[in-house]
Amino acid sequence: MIKDLNPSSEYKHSKSFFQIAYSTMQWTKTPIPIATTNQIISDEVRLINQQGVVRSKTLKSVENYLFYETKQGKTKWIDIENAIIEVFYHSKFGSGLRLIRCFDVVEIFCDAKSWLGYLKRFTIQCEFNATYLTKKKIGKGQFSDVYKCINKYDGNEYAVKIYNKQSFIYETDRAALQKRTSVHRRLQSEFALKFYEIFENSEQVIIVLELINGGSLMDYIARNNCFHEDQAAKIIFRLVKTISYLHSKNIIHRDLKPENVGFRILDNVETLFLIKFQLADFYDPEINYDQVYYGAHGFVAPEILLHQNQDFKVDVFSIGVILYILMTGKSSFDDTRLQQNGEGDIDFSSINLSPLGLDFLTGTFQPNPEERYTSHQCLNHQWFIQEQLAKLQQAQMKKPILFQNQQIARRIKQSKTLTFSTSSPRSPLSIQSPRYPDLEQNQKSPLKLTQYNTEKSIGPSVHNKDITNNQEVQTQIHDNNQNQEYNNLKASIYSQARLSIKKTQSFVIKSNSSAKQLNIVKSKQKL
Numbered sequence: 001m002i003k004d005l006n007p008s009s010e011y012k013h014s015k016s017f018f019q020i021a022y023s024t025m026q027w028t029k030t031p032i033p034i035a036t037t038n039q040i041i042s043d044e045v046r047l048i049n050q051q052g053v054v055r056s057k058t059l060k061s062v063e064n065y066l067f068y069e070t071k072q073g074k075t076k077w078i079d080i081e082n083a084i085i086e087v088f089y090h091s092k093f094g095s096g097l098r099l100i101r102c103f104d105v106v107e108i109f110c111d112a113k114s115w116l117g118y119l120k121r122f123t124i125q126c127e128f129n130a131t132y133l134t135k136k137k138i139g140k141g142q143f144s145d146v147y148k149c150i151n152k153y154d155g156n157e158y159a160v161k162i163y164n165k166q167s168f169i170y171e172t173d174r175a176a177l178q179k180r181t182s183v184h185r186r187l188q189s190e191f192a193l194k195f196y197e198i199f200e201n202s203e204q205v206i207i208v209l210e211l212i213n214g215g216s217l218m219d220y221i222a223r224n225n226c227f228h229e230d231q232a233a234k235i236i237f238r239l240v241k242t243i244s245y246l247h248s249k250n251i252i253h254r255d256l257k258p259e260n261v262g263f264r265i266l267d268n269v270e271t272l273f274l275i276k277f278q279l280a281d282f283y284d285p286e287i288n289y290d291q292v293y294y295g296a297h298g299f300v301a302p303e304i305l306l307h308q309n310q311d312f313k314v315d316v317f318s319i320g321v322i323l324y325i326l327m328t329g330k331s332s333f334d335d336t337r338l339q340q341n342g343e344g345d346i347d348f349s350s351i352n353l354s355p356l357g358l359d360f361l362t363g364t365f366q367p368n369p370e371e372r373y374t375s376h377q378c379l380n381h382q383w384f385i386q387e388q389l390a391k392l393q394q395a396q397m398k399k400p401i402l403f404q405n406q407q408i409a410r411r412i413k414q415s416k417t418l419t420f421s422t423s424s425p426r427s428p429l430s431i432q433s434p435r436y437p438d439l440e441q442n443q444k445s446p447l448k449l450t451q452y453n454t455e456k457s458i459g460p461s462v463h464n465k466d467i468t469n470n471q472e473v474q475t476q477i478h479d480n481n482q483n484q485e486y487n488n489l490k491a492s493i494y495s496q497a498r499l500s501i502k503k504t505q506s507f508v509i510k511s512n513s514s515a516k517q518l519n520i521v522k523s524k525q526k527l
């Protein structure tokens with residue numbers, strides 16, 4: 001059903017479905033268009049220049065940018081978003097990654113498996129069948145057929161959306177898919193459906209996503225109909241957190257409604273997350289959005305219907321609509337009151353909320369966006385005092401274990417650059433991160449920085465002898481469930497190290513956005 005391509009032959013001098021126009025991918029010295037202080041991946045690699053000369057470089061990556069410093073101290077970078085990517089092997093230089101965009105090809109000899117694991121979110125691969133087995137159909141979208149699939153290497157289930165290129169008749173539809181992909185691949189958090197990778201062949205575009213197992217908020221509302229105020233506050237608090245996360249990434253959702261919100265675990269409010277980003281966009285204050293008409297009537301903010309300028313606060317209004325539904329079992333602008341949506345005229349008579357709850361609701365429902373709460377104000381609203389206290393208590397309980405040593409805590413806060421670890425991104429920690437086939441057995445790269453031996457030495461199945469052999473253990477956590485994963489890993493390392501270490505050891509637990517260091521001190525008596 002799904003045809004794979006041979007990228008180096010079939011994609012040379014052509015462009016991916018995700019590229020609207022032909023564009024170049026050449027190393028440039030102009031200022032790099034992204035802050036390079038956070039979330040950097042860094043590794044020693046070899047690059048080939050246009051004359052075919054191989055040079056050693058410290059290659060770094062932030063999101064879709066690869067960059068390195070020249071001998072003159074200048075930064076050279078390329079944008080690899082939507083480039084075709086393939087792993088190849090060179091008899092002299094070992095494993096490498098080839099990036100192809102139109103007429104440009106960039107080859108990098110590196111720890112290909114690790115780099116591919118990081119770059120796959122931003123690039124396009126061609127061999128879906130090598131990694132996944134497609135199972136039963138689970139849905140049909142406007143443009144896509146949705147299947148369950150299994151990753152052959154980690155055995156986990158994923159959802160795969162298959163788009164037939166032919167069904168995109170209008171350029172605007174293709175641009176819309178490109179935009180939402182661009183937004184979604186940048187969201188790496190517990191608050192958003194996980195976006196794993198994209199494949200493309202001559203007929204199809206294939207997007208691998210997290211499988212939604214817990215249904216949608218719409219199903220949840222339908223099952224419960226009406227909610228108590230404390231239940232509603234829990235749901236809304238989590239929703240506010242998801243939207244605050246989006247806004248912190250400079251993204252507006254613009255289509256917040258119960259069917260676009262899901263649960264990782266059925267009915268578990270703590271696992272609520274955003275599952276669709278059809279109308280989401282990067283917010284640009286320079287743009288006047290008054291002609292942009294988006295969203296579902298009955299959920300959108302009045303300024304959208306009135307063709308006035310809009311910003312992040314359109315999402316806050318939609319949170320108000322969802323709260324109204326939770327408390328009354330009906331929309332604030334149902335069929336009989338749809339007209340009132342434009343005026344933001346709410347009927348509060350059937351709402352039964354405490355004064356704080358009512359204050360929150362009226363603050364989100366302000367027709368004038370200037371007077372409406374921001375998502376940040378929502379997050380800090382007194383109505384959520386219970387939820388905020390609960391989080392604070394959890395954090396305090398964890399604190400003594402997390403940071404016994406204040407110096408370590410300071411160092412961890414300062415640490416920003418992430419280097420590739422000896423363990424691959426498909427470490428046992430990233431159980432939801434699809435695995436990749438190992439490179440051919442005989443492809444032993446002389447350039448491989450390290451062996452993958454520490455991958456086994458972390459996680460629940462850690463062996464004592466592995467830990468004693470390593471002064472420093474590093475891994476990567478692909479999603480932003482960092483604290484949870486960090487705690488699990490830390491507990492595992494602690495329990496193993498207590499039995500085995502001979503002297504003080506340092507462990508670095510890394511994620512996409514932070515690195516946390518954990519020192520385990522072997523006391524003279526016992527740990």
Ligand SMILES: Nc1ncnc2c1ncn2[C@@H]1O[C@H](COP(=O)(O)OP(=O)(O)OP(=O)(O)O)[C@@H](O)[C@H]1O
Nearest residue numbers: 138139140141142143144146159161209210211212
């Ligand atoms: N990640 C997923 N996990 C489980 N089921 C999914 C997932 N994504 C989609 N589905 C199923 O497929 C159906 C259609 O998908 P979706 O609603 O995203 O399509 P759409 O909004 O019309 O978008 P598209 O333009 O991508 O086709 C959904 O109603 C749902 O049943």
